[in-house]
Amino acid sequence: MTAPRGEGIIAGLARGQRRLLGAGIAVGAAGVVTTLAQPALLAGLIQAAGQGRPLTGPIVLLVALFLADAVLSSSQGVLIGRAGENIVRDTRVLLSGRVLRADLAHLDRQRMGDVHTRLVGDTSLMKVSLTQSLAQIILNGMVVLGCVAMMAWTDPGLMLFTLACLGVAAFGGVGLARALRRAALANREDTGAFGADLQRVLTALPTVKGAGAEDAEQERLAGLADRARASGNRVTVLNALFTPVLNVGLQASLAAVLGIGMVRVATGTVDPAAFTAFTMYLFYLVSPLVVVFISIGTHLQGRAALERVDELSRLPQEDAGVGAVAAPAPPVPAGGDRPAxxxxxxxxxxxxxxxxxxxxxxxxxxxxxxxxxxxxxxxxxxxxxxxxxxxxxxxxxxxxxxxxxxxxxxxxxxxxxxxxxxxxxxxxxxxxxxxxxxxxxxxxxxxxxxxxxxxxxxxxxxxxxxxxxxxxxxxxxxxxxxxxxxxxxxxxxxxxxxxxxxxxxxxxxxxxxxxxxxxxxxxxxxxxxxxxxxxxxxxxxxxxxxxxxxxxxxxxxxxxxxxxxxxxxxxxxxxxxxxxxxxxxxxxxxxxxxxxxxxx
CATH class of the missing domain: 3.40.50.300 (P-loop containing nucleotide triphosphate hydrolases)
Structure with missing residues (x-):
């Protein structure tokens, strides 16, 4: 994913929320640790049961981990959500100021309805790109890496086979993610065009009514709405394909891994408790991996909005290049004051x-x-x-x-x-x-x-x-x-x-x-x-x-x-x-x- 041009201004606002974002990531990372510890403790519980040892301690510890995981997950969501709302607020205030102080020669080239769409709709989508989806990618990515590490520690050969199967499934997801980003950008442009024309009509509504042009304007708006619908449908189709393609690949991989693993357990190559832990990590891996790819798709849609928002932030300003010292005054005309x-x-x-x-x-x-x-x-x-x-x-x-x-x-x-x-x-x-x-x-x-x-x-x-x-x-x-x-x-x-x-x-x-x-x-x-x-x-x-x-x-x-x-x-x-x-x-x-x- 390449960074959009001139991303510095908006990225600077995101950096201003680094404490909240950092706290959210830290809390989420603690939640990852509690998640990764659960399969290992479950394997220990199975071994304790097989050896006739007391089960009260492992069960209490597992319940405590489940509760801690829930609390940390909720806290992480609140912290990341607050950071996102702060970024949206700061971005809207910044962009409002830049639009109000924009050089009119450049602002005249923009359609005011599209400017409104960027300030309201695109900033909301941008929040998802800069906070929620990124946090999901980071935290669920940590879960995926942790699961892979634990699977490698449990059974390196079976882990390599698992990664090969998952890699094939992920390949289709990457292609869909790229197509989704392009479709999302087109849809934001089409939505902005509809908003711009709608504002034009509402501003001139008495003129439209006086000219009896309601039908013509409705037909024009319907054409723009059709364009937005068509591009929106492309986004919907790609979104709808994204999860099933991943799920089919992941489920096929899961079935293959379980089949080979069961054969190895039956032949005595792998200890049943170790295979149980490996299987738990595999199940724990699948859902976060799906979330990572879905979050990548959401992030790419948000990046399309981010590009449009950042484009607005680069509007040339009226006072750009104005010197601090005024030009010297010409001589005062004879017989009167200097002209106003x-x-x-x-x-x-x-x-x-x-x-x-x-x-x-x-x-x-x-x-x-x-x-x-x-x-x-x-x-x-x-x-x-x-x-x-x-x-x-x-x-x-x-x-x-x-x-x-x-x-x-x-x-x-x-x-x-x-x-x-x-x-x-x-x-x-x-x-x-x-x-x-x-x-x-x-x-x-x-x-x-x-x-x-x-x-x-x-x-x-x-x-x-x-x-x-x-x-x-x-x-x-x-x-x-x-x-x-x-x-x-x-x-x-x-x-x-x-x-x-x-x-x-x-x-x-x-x-x-x-x-x-x-x-x-x-x-x-x-x-x-x-x-x-x-x-x-x-x-x-x-x-x-x-x-x-x-x-x-x-x-x-x-x-x-x-x-x-x-x-x-x-x-x-x-x-x-x-x-x-x-x-x-x-x-x-x-x-x-x-x-x-x-x-x-």
């Missing part, structure tokens, strides 16, 4: 699909900066690079003059608050949701964030105020209320930069106007960068960056861009048609056809 954010010739692609090509612009330390451009221009990607969800393939992103590639992730995200377009609220109270990323936030901090996000009236109208419970995904709040809740969550950490990706998308005109007022207050103390679909929000920006085709097309204020840039004029005109808040200052009346799929 600066992009310098940034290039980025999702796989083979280029998104940004040489993007450069700055965000002042205070004020509102708007990003506008057609769909697919790269606006959200810019935000994800500033948050360091992804790393640019060229150029650099600077935060307060320092390259974020050389800053710890916690430092970057402590300075930058991010409100996504599809914001997520979690099960719990409003207070817990707002203070989610700032557990040390005071009541005053929470209430200030509520005020700035325009959520105060909503909180006042709720029966328990900030202690009102909301359901999963923010059930119980409207879309606009969830959005403002997420804005408050970003503000409570007092970031230096606030990124708002379509933060007004779910707000009506009145709520959007209130949030605009909040943005003006927020922009007085930090930098605010917004992607907005309403011209009324963009028109009030201190600086507007126009993106097109992954490049910066123009930078300026609303009135200047209306006059100087045709794309911005078209975007502004199209947005005004759909903006219920009314005409923005300096915006011409819409004429002609309207663009679609735009964001300003």
């Amino acid at each position: 954010v600066e992009l310098r010739d940034v290039v980025f692609a999702y796989g083979d699909r280029p998104v940004l090509d040489g993007v450069s612009f700055t965000v002042p330390a205070r004020g509102l900066t708007a990003l506008v451009g057609p769909s697919g221009a790269g606006k959200t990607t810019v935000f994800q690079l500033i948050e360091r969800f992804y790393r640019p393939s060229g150029g650099s992103v600077l935060l307060d003059g320092r390259d974020i590639a050389r800053l710890p992730t916690s430092d970057v995200r402590g300075r930058v608050g991010y409100v996504q377009q599809d914001s997520v609220a979690m099960t719990g109270t409003l207070r817990e949701n707002i203070a989610y990323g700032a557990p040390d936030a005071t009541d005053n901090d929470v209430r200030e964030a509520v005020e700035l996000a325009g959520l105060a009236e909503v909180v006042a109208s709720l029966p328990d105020g900030l202690d009102t419970l909301i359901g999963d995904q923010g059930n119980g709040l409207s879309g606009g209320q969830r959005q403002r809740l997420c804005v408050a969550r970003a503000l409570v950490r007092r970031p230096e930069v606030v990124l708002l990706d379509e933060a007004t998308a779910h707000l009506d005109a009145e709520a959007e106007g209130a949030l605009r007022d909040s943005l003006r207050r927020i922009a007085r103390r930090c930098a605010v960068v917004a992607i907005a679909h309403r011209i009324s929000t963009v028109a009030e920006a201190d600086r507007i960056v126009v993106l097109e085709g992954g490049r910066v097309r123009a930078v300026g204020r609303h009135t200047d861009l209306l006059r100087e840039d045709g794309l911005y004029r078209r975007l502004a005109t199209a947005a005004l048609v759909h903006d219920p808040s009314g005409e923005a200052p300096g915006t011409p009346e819409p004429t002609g056809s309207h663009s679609s799929g735009v964001s300003v």
Whole structure:
């Protein structure tokens, strides 16, 4: 059995339980000694009976050995079981942390349902591989070796004949064990694929229902379930063959050995008491030998799970390679503070699909900066690079003059608050949701964030105020209320930069106007960068960056861009048609056809 690549991390966790595992093995080894002593004592009991000696002492000793064997076996099972549970717990905690801190560019290549299967199902199977099956192999292997040694001491010739017969039986078991490992690995992969697709469907269930795609999705899931069933059946068949093949071989060997032994007893070549002891050791050998091979099969199935778990533990981490010292700050621009954010010739692609090509612009330390451009221009990607969800393939992103590639992730995200377009609220109270990323936030901090996000009236109208419970995904709040809740969550950490990706998308005109007022207050103390679909929000920006085709097309204020840039004029005109808040200052009346799929 070859060790899976990179097994060191999980094996290190197993080594952390070496005291429990060692104690379990030691107790089990003591049990092996009591087991091996029983045939010898039984042979002595037979001899004592034949010679007319008292039998009370040997019988009491045998009963004591039986009881000790039972106690030691139970204790060994408890110790090994506890070690296994500890390893599973430590592995799940380790892997959860590595998944949470994984580099998104690599994590995106994983299917989340498969990640879930590895964290839950594969870790349980891994426990069997690292603890129970290994312990069974070691302890029952000790019994087998001990029995062989005692049989060799009793009758070397008969022992060699026995080993030859058992070797033939074991040969078929080894081949089945290898096939079982391959089948088990395939089954874990198929089960992970089913779990991944099931999670995809459950996550998008409203969309599935709205599209009437229940039958299509059920058929797709049924196909994946069929694959998992087929590979599971292969595992079942191999498992079912494994024990009978061994048993047939062992029983044939046992019959041959007993036949030859009885002939030798009849001819006087072997003493009856010695043959009785030899036969007892042979019977004691058979069951542990079967357990060893079964445990090898179980261990191989667990190793298949272990390979998948360890593969997850090798996910590249966000802070991997981040230097301890930040890059030197550039000179402070004349006539003002250093920019809060600066992009310098940034290039980025999702796989083979280029998104940004040489993007450069700055965000002042205070004020509102708007990003506008057609769909697919790269606006959200810019935000994800500033948050360091992804790393640019060229150029650099600077935060307060320092390259974020050389800053710890916690430092970057402590300075930058991010409100996504599809914001997520979690099960719990409003207070817990707002203070989610700032557990040390005071009541005053929470209430200030509520005020700035325009959520105060909503909180006042709720029966328990900030202690009102909301359901999963923010059930119980409207879309606009969830959005403002997420804005408050970003503000409570007092970031230096606030990124708002379509933060007004779910707000009506009145709520959007209130949030605009909040943005003006927020922009007085930090930098605010917004992607907005309403011209009324963009028109009030201190600086507007126009993106097109992954490049910066123009930078300026609303009135200047209306006059100087045709794309911005078209975007502004199209947005005004759909903006219920009314005409923005300096915006011409819409004429002609309207663009679609735009964001300003």
